[in-house]
Amino acid sequence: MTRLSSLFSLLLMLVLGLFLGLFITLQSLSSTSAPGSIGNGAWVLWPKAGAPDADPYSLAIHARRGDVPMAQGEGLALFAIHDSEGKPLSGRCSYEIAGHFPSARVWSVSAYHPDGRLIDNAAGRYGLTSSEVVLENGQNRIRISASPMPGNWLPVTKDSAFVLILRFYETPLSAIASVLDWSRMPKLTAMGCQP
Amino acid sequence: MNRFLLKGLQFGLGVLILAGIAHLLSILLMPKVARHNPALQLLTTYDANAPVLLPDRTPVQTDMAFADPAMTAAICPFDVSEGPVRLRLRSGEHFMSLVFLNPDGRISYALTDKAAIRRLIDIRIVTETQLRQLEAQDPDDEPVQELRIRVKEQRGVVLVRVFNPVPSAAAGNRALLQRMVCGMDNPS
Numbered sequence: 001m002t003r004l005s006s007l008f009s010l011l012l013m014l015v016l017g018l019f020l021g022l023f024i025t026l027q028s029l030s031s032t033s034a035p036g037s038i039g040n041g042a043w044v045l046w047p048k049a050g051a052p053d054a055d056p057y058s059l060a061i062h063a064r065r066g067d068v069p070m071a072q073g074e075g076l077a078l079f080a081i082h083d084s085e086g087k088p089l090s091g092r093c094s095y096e097i098a099g100h101f102p103s104a105r106v107w108s109v110s111a112y113h114p115d116g117r118l119i120d121n122a123a124g125r126y127g128l129t130s131s132e133v134v135l136e137n138g139q140n141r142i143r144i145s146a147s148p149m150p151g152n153w154l155p156v157t158k159d160s161a162f163v164l165i166l167r168f169y170e171t172p173l174s175a176i177a178s179v180l181d182w183s184r185m186p187k188l189t190a191m192g193c194q195p
Numbered sequence: 196m197n198r199f200l201l202k203g204l205q206f207g208l209g210v211l212i213l214a215g216i217a218h219l220l221s222i223l224l225m226p227k228v229a230r231h232n233p234a235l236q237l238l239t240t241y242d243a244n245a246p247v248l249l250p251d252r253t254p255v256q257t258d259m260a261f262a263d264p265a266m267t268a269a270i271c272p273f274d275v276s277e278g279p280v281r282l283r284l285r286s287g288e289h290f291m292s293l294v295f296l297n298p299d300g301r302i303s304y305a306l307t308d309k310a311a312i313r314r315l316i317d318i319r320i321v322t323e324t325q326l327r328q329l330e331a332q333d334p335d336d337e338p339v340q341e342l343r344i345r346v347k348e349q350r351g352v353v354l355v356r357v358f359n360p361v362p363s364a365a366a367g368n369r370a371l372l373q374r375m376v377c378g379m380d381n382p383s
Contacts, residue, residue: 009206012206013206013209013210013213014213016210016213016214017209017210017211017212017213017214017216017217018213018214018217020210020211020213020214020217021213021214021215021216021217021218021219021220021221022217022218022221024214024218025217025218025221025222025225028218028222029222029225050294050302050305051302052301052302052303052304054301054302056222056223057222059225059226059299059300059301060221060222060223060225060226060229062226062300063225063226063229063231063232063299063300064225064229064231065231065260065261066229066231066232066233066236066259066260066261067233067259067260067261067262068233068234068259068262068294068296068300068302068354069302071292071294071302071305072302072305073305073306073307074292074294074305074307075292105290106289106290106358106360108263108264108265108358110263110264110265112260112261115260116257116260116261117254117256117257117260118252118253118254118256118264119254120254126252126253126254126264127263127264127265129265129358129359129360129361130360131360131361132360132361163261165261165263167263169290169292169358170290170307170309
């Protein structure tokens with residue numbers, strides 16, 4: 001009887017340990033504050049993900065997400081799933097990316113469904129590049145919204161969560177990604193939401 | 196009472212230790228088993244040592260999540276088990292990058308069009324042994340023109356991407372990538 005109880009206790013321990021471990025894994029890989037990531041305001045990046053000595057968390061996050069990280073030397077990619085106030089990005093709201101853009105050969109910004117697919121839209125516009133964006137008062141100003149907006153407009157789907165990625169190609173920042181001066185990076189702010 | 200408390204503590208500690216082991220193992224194994232891992236997907240979908248021009252990024256593509264729609268892409272899935280693999284392409288006027296992916300998604304090497312010599316990127320993908328053999332055959336008085344990239348894993352993928360500053364640039368970039376050479380160096 002004691003033997004049976006010990007065996008049951010061991011089995012329970014194994015099952016609970018396995019479930020708890022896998023739960024921690026799923027939670028840590030879904031979180032924007034997973035080990036290996038750094039973030040500020042709306043943006044998060046994995047500075048070591050594109051390096052030959054990438055940490056296991058960055059590798060696991062990118063493998064699970066199904067994307068190829070930007071390589072060190074290739075550039076720097078900033079992800080946003082929240083606005084600067086920590087609220088999830090939603091198609092019910094409009095947003096603006098503005099402020100200082102770091103030096104880069106070229107850059108692009110694109111919007112995705114949370115599973116990584118591009119967002120279908122009537123305009124067939126899935127992103128904007130540094131060549132397409134028209135400066136407003138000498139500044140880059142990009143508006144993200146489900147309804148058309150004047151200027152540099154990036155469409156998203158109404159009533160759906162989305163992810164933004166701002167990529168800077170061939171930027172000196174990729175070498176110092178872990179010590180970025182966030183005050184010299186673009187800001188992503190919510191401009192208003194529909195009820 | 197103390198005996199029960201001790202047993203409870205032992206049980207809790209056991210659960211925590213096992214959870215830690217399960218967590219670490221799942222993190223380490225994720226790149227090798229995740230079905231979304233693009234390097235694994237590309238290696239299993241396409242033949243090795245042959246260039247593949249990837250379709251333009253649209254909402255229907257699911258092979259590579261979060262891909263930049265401003266990039267036209269091609270791949271060179273390689274297998275150096277039979278010998279070195281040659282990758283040769285011309286760079287154009289737009290930003291181009293080449294990223295070497297291991298099957299687990301780890302980036303082993305990357306370069307941009309700045310590495311091109313007279314707009315030609317000429318790469319020989321080799322193992323350590325193949326590199327030593329090549330170096331032994333190199334003439335002493337002639338500099339090597341190609342870029343030799345030593346890979347630790349015999350299989351991998353080179354992801355080549357060219358930036359389209361405006362959508363109309365995609366056609367030219369596709370034509371550029373269609374001329375990419377990817378194959379066995381000296382096929383028998």
